[in-house]
Amino acid sequence: MIERTLFNDEHELFRESVRRFIEKEITPYHLQWEKDGIVPRELWLKAGEAGLLCCTVPEEYGGLGLDYLFDVVVFEELWRSGASGPGFLIHTDLVATYILSFGTEEQKQHWLPKMVSGEAIGSLGMTEPHAGSDLKAIRTKAVRDGNEFVINGQKVYISNGQMCDVLVLATKTDRDAGAKGVTLFLVDANTKGFERGQNLDKLGMKAQDTSELFFNDMRVPPESMLGDEGQGFGLMMTKLAQERLAQAIRSATVTETVIQWTVEYTSERDAFGQTIADFQNTQFVLADLDARATVARVFTDKCIDLFMQGKLDAVTAAKAKMVTSELHCEAVDKCLQLFGGAGYMWEYPICRAYADARVVKIAGGSIEIMKTIIARELFKGRLNGRNGQ
Missing domain, CATH: 2.40.110.10 (Butyryl-CoA Dehydrogenase, subunit A, domain 2)
Incomplete structure (x- = not known):
């Protein structure tokens, strides 16, 4: 895997603490929460106490005032663990951001401290x-x-x-x-x-x-x-690039993760006197996915960097969301195939990742909408009112 240069030592120390929290407070219970269709409110309070919610909220509103990369670390580690349940992304990356960006001082003082602590959940x-x-x-x-x-x-x-x-x-x-x-x-x-x-x-x-x-x-x-x-429509439009970036981060992370799961599984599973990993088809499928996952990761990290500089435009965010979402769905499909019958069993994370993946082509704007945004930029001034304009 290519070395990532976005994160410093402080971010990586935080990443370790997030992983420990997930291993202790989320992973052992997630299957039951899937049956329940909901996570307990106590998890939100624990996450708030551990500093996992709304990392960028300033200290005057109860937060830590950290940079966006701390939120990215939380999202990446949740998705890397296969935990799709806690709706921290909507809460942190959208609702708190809307309040912080557009709320009155009274609204910020009332809601943001409660969102940081997990006492109030945003939607x-x-x-x-x-x-x-x-x-x-x-x-x-x-x-x-x-x-x-x-x-x-x-x-x-x-x-x-x-x-x-x-x-x-x-x-x-x-x-x-x-x-x-x-x-x-x-x-x-x-x-x-x-x-x-x-x-x-x-x-x-x-x-x-x-x-x-x-x-x-x-x-x-x-x-x-x-x-x-x-002003509502205009305000929503200003947040679309951030929302689509979050979807790209998710897809880039899950793609890398399912490839690694599949490398480990096929290296141990025997068939016809050798491991599944010994077959050239397995190697070629995973090599192809891994190469494209690297490209997706580099592009996504570049978009994170642009966002932090205030330079991420809607078209670039749409490109990132589109290509990573499509790769995400392709990767879980091809990796599940290499798990064979086990991949169809809910107890295996690859099965749950396959089911979880399908929404990424819809959430944050459908793939078709992303293509329309990109096409309009390509043909700016040339479509003469066609293509929905």
Whole structure:
């Protein structure tokens, strides 16, 4: 594996502590959590105490004020362990970031310390039955009534939905204004009219709770608005590169991990008087995947570096998300094949990794959306309104 140059000694010391936490507090229980469809709230409190949540939140809001690479370390080690359950990514990389970037001082003081400690769990309420990647098409509406907004609508496929205490909620405050009619609210889950639907039964990532959410005449004050009225779509667009980078980090890490699992398994498993690793087909499949995993890793690390400099643009993030997601799905498929029948058994991590992988071509923007973004940049000014423009 090529040497990575992003991390310093402090990051690597932190990585060791994260690995110990995962080995002690997550790995022994994860199979049961997959059956339960949820992780216990106590895990969030333990993770907060261990410093694994919201590493970049400044000290004045209860955090450690560390750089983004500390969050990256947490995400990488979770994915390397095969633990898809704890929804730390949504909580840390999106919800806390939205509050820190766009929240009022009162909102930051109220929510961020609780999110750092794990006392409050964050979730992102954007996707709807009729609006996935097309966020400006959302139908959840917020209507001003005196000194309040009355919110009605529905969200679906919401990670951390069963457990969340605070929700960044996308609404329409002007149904006729398109993207300019979208407004974000920071909603306390205890607000009257906030209702949770069932915990959805998914193909993979079974330990991470995923829910429908309903809002029935839910009243919130204007002070709960995140940013200004009508700014929501623009605010969401500023975070898409970061969201897609996180997906690339995940895919690059899982790809490397499943290759290593497969090298170890095929080196020990005998067939026809030799190990499976002795067959040229095994060697060629893994050599090809490993070479492309190295390319994906180098590109992803470059994108992390660009993001930390404030230079990661939407097109580059889309490229990273697209190529790593496709490689991720190909790698788990080919590696499972080399496990044979064992690879089809849920007790083997490669089986769970296969099931968990499929969503990466959808989450954070579908592969088709990524291709559209890249194509628009390639053909800028040449498409004459075609291709959805």
